[in-house]
Amino acid sequence: MCKSWVSSLVSFAPPTRHPGLLEEPKFLVDEMLQRLGRWLRAAGYDTVIATDAEPDYYLLRQAINEGRLLITRDRELSLHRSAKDNVILLECDSLEDCAKALSDQISIDWHHQPFTRCMVCNTPMSSATNEQIQSAPKDIRDSDDAIYYCPQCRQVFWDGSHVKRMQRHLDDWQNKFTASRQD
Numbered sequence: 001m002c003k004s005w006v007s008s009l010v011s012f013a014p015p016t017r018h019p020g021l022l023e024e025p026k027f028l029v030d031e032m033l034q035r036l037g038r039w040l041r042a043a044g045y046d047t048v049i050a051t052d053a054e055p056d057y058y059l060l061r062q063a064i065n066e067g068r069l070l071i072t073r074d075r076e077l078s079l080h081r082s083a084k085d086n087v088i089l090l091e092c093d094s095l096e097d098c099a100k101a102l103s104d105q106i107s108i109d110w111h112h113q114p115f116t117r118c119m120v121c122n123t124p125m126s127s128a129t130n131e132q133i134q135s136a137p138k139d140i141r142d143s144d145d146a147i148y149y150c151p152q153c154r155q156v157f158w159d160g161s162h163v164k165r166m167q168r169h170l171d172d173w174q175n176k177f178t179a180s181r182q183d
Helices: 002-012 031-043 056-066 095-105 161-182
Strands: 027-029 047-049 069-072 087-089 147-150 155-158
Touching (some): 027 031, 031 069, 031 161
Parallel strands (some): 027 047
């Protein structure tokens, strides 16, 4: 029953984008790849992270309806008729291997727009107003660090030491995986 329902999704599918990726990709990662999803957000990609054990056909429908590439390790999901050009199957376990496998399948720029999306909810962040800055710790308010605001979460963020560590990680992936694409 589910397979026939998923098959009916084909009529709602936008033009396929996966092979050429003519526009900036948007992603939906299943619950098995939440960590990879957070790193895609850190790189600045619009990335929805599935948190519940959603049935395959709901994830696939969401990806198709929102024009997202569904990234999964679920081989069964990749076999759905509607999955062609909408699903990227990663057959790896570690975060590093998954990032490499994704970079091998599509062109990922790990320096895309780093730290411009809320890591919690995926909303694009903006520069904090003076009023919003007042909710940051005093030492942060007094520093020269840029302070950002998520309008959805209503939280302020700044470039702390964790951001510098994450940036080095993105730099590492960019250098390793870009070089492997050129080989």
